[in-house]
Amino acid sequence: MNDCNHWIETLQAHGYRLTRQRRLIIKILEESHEHLDAETLYDRVRACDESIGLATVYRTLSLLKQVGLVEEHRLGAEHSHFEATPETPHYHFTCRHCGRVIEFAAPEVLNVARELSAREGLHVTDVHLFLSGCCARCQKGETE
Amino acid sequence: MNDCNHWIETLQAHGYRLTRQRRLIIKILEESHEHLDAETLYDRVRACDESIGLATVYRTLSLLKQVGLVEEHRLGAEHSHFEATPETPHYHFTCRHCGRVIEFAAPEVLNVARELSAREGLHVTDVHLFLSGCCARCQKGETE
DNA sequence: ATTGAAAATGAGAATCATTCTCAGGTGGGA
DNA sequence: TCCCACCTGAGAATGATTCTCATTTTCAAT
Numbered sequence: 001m002n003d004c005n006h007w008i009e010t011l012q013a014h015g016y017r018l019t020r021q022r023r024l025i026i027k028i029l030e031e032s033h034e035h036l037d038a039e040t041l042y043d044r045v046r047a048c049d050e051s052i053g054l055a056t057v058y059r060t061l062s063l064l065k066q067v068g069l070v071e072e073h074r075l076g077a078e079h080s081h082f083e084a085t086p087e088t089p090h091y092h093f094t095c096r097h098c099g100r101v102i103e104f105a106a107p108e109v110l111n112v113a114r115e116l117s118a119r120e121g122l123h124v125t126d127v128h129l130f131l132s133g134c135c136a137r138c139q140k141g142e143t144e
Numbered sequence: 145m146n147d148c149n150h151w152i153e154t155l156q157a158h159g160y161r162l163t164r165q166r167r168l169i170i171k172i173l174e175e176s177h178e179h180l181d182a183e184t185l186y187d188r189v190r191a192c193d194e195s196i197g198l199a200t201v202y203r204t205l206s207l208l209k210q211v212g213l214v215e216e217h218r219l220g221a222e223h224s225h226f227e228a229t230p231e232t233p234h235y236h237f238t239c240r241h242c243g244r245v246i247e248f249a250a251p252e253v254l255n256v257a258r259e260l261s262a263r264e265g266l267h268v269t270d271v272h273l274f275l276s277g278c279c280a281r282c283q284k285g286e287t288e
Numbered sequence: 289a290t291t292g293a294a295a296a297t298g299a300g301a302a303t304c305a306t307t308c309t310c311a312g313g314t315g316g317g318a
Numbered sequence: 319t320c321c322c323a324c325c326t327g328a329g330a331a332t333g334a335t336t337c338t339c340a341t342t343t344t345c346a347a348t
Binding site: 074093095104109112113116117120121122123124127128129130131132133134135136139 | 218237239240246248252253255256261264265266267268270271272273274275276279280283
Binding site: 197 | 326
């Protein structure tokens, strides 16, 4: 599970420097198998190193996204969530009531993307399928 | 194509008042078969009525979304785009270079949503499939 | 090891879409 | 026509993200 080396090699292959801050952010991102938002990541990083600034967290996320190591998701409307790019793609459902996120696989989606690419001559780099509604738990509990 | 009456009836059925501002915004939204952002809609609305405020545009969009008459899309990361809810669902591809948006149908996607709903006991209310990459035109023109 | 130039950082200001506040205006039922 | 709860306009407030800039740090070449 400790694949930090892969991340570090990728960063260096792109000519980016390896700083204390980037190492730490990568470590936290790998440990957290979740969709962290920038603020949460910032808090966890600060728990290890008080001196790291929020701007650095954003800069590093942007850089990791650029080299393909993390994905950014807009699960709600508010702010972004980030997660390590998974080997096999998956998608997300969010409950509008409790905020719970359910991940799911759906191989058909890539076919849709492939067909569209072929038909329109596109080069598709990102595929986001996002569902929202009311989860099973919330349907029982409340009406609103 | 002039289905304003449907919109107006829907609004009234939900107990909302029919104001000059709301009528105008609905009219513009129906005339524009595009994905308008709030600012563009605001400009078009102002061309007809100088006195309308941006906050009213946002308030009305939010209200129309709530009753299901318009959909909100996050095509890029920046800001939202809005369009009249279409009869048959469609999805979007955005070119990261020129910003062009391509709409496409993909009936399979609803099956994915249905299967997930059944399996997890969810009630899915929104389905967004968003692709991005490089369009055919931009692949020829530029490398970057 | 030392050095130097380019790249990265921290702090806080700036940005920008969207929402909120509140005093005044208006739709539509009685 | 009257009334009042709902709407509106203007501008302030918010909140996530980005930018600025002076200071540090990395790392390739000495």
